[in-house]
Amino acid sequence: KAGVTQTPRYLIKTRGQQVTLSCSPISGHRSVSWYQQTPGQGLQFLFEYFSETQRNKGNFPGRFSGRQFSNSRSEMNVSTLELGDSALYLCASSYASGAGTDTQYFGPGTRLTVL
């Protein structure tokens, strides 16, 4: 079974631009979560989508948004990029949302650099 895929793997943008990242979950998984990983802050939860609905959200500004499609693929958008948005963005999929026993499987991440 194919794992979680994320595209693109690397991205360079300038301040003020916007960016869209894509995540394809493991086949059959309906929950997709997004995380931001930085050396200083570690892994920070952004949001989770399940069946095209945002189920949970972390403490990030409204510039960070996402959506999920009917095939469970998810996109994350960051508008008006700031230097501090430079990070590794990780996507994780799991079978069900809200099931704390469910295991999350992570993609390789998208490395975003904001200049």
Place this chain on the structure above:
Amino acid sequence: AQSVAQPEDQVNVAEGNPLTVKCTYSVSGNPYLFWYVQYPNRGLQFLLKYITGDNLVKGSYGFEAEFNKSQTSFHLKKPSALVSDSALYFCAVRDIDESSGTYKYIFGTGTRLKVLA
């Protein structure tokens, strides 16, 4: 709110020696605990989880973790370290939002394991 702490930024161990990566947690209710490993330029890989049952949980790549309720710890262990085990290790706990009933995962800050040949 739930939280996890990984008190060591880095752990060095000689190849062939046993290794321990520490994690302590703070939860209300029953803890759901996880360990993940991250290799350079890769995403996180699931190692093991504790939900209920035996306090000793066995996972991937020969790793195991011991759940200790009295010490609120969930340390990751391996009897004999390999150089290839060198990576960044994350402990995580499930956090529940009581008002909405939704879940999210809280990750520790990570511990870098370096296995020396």
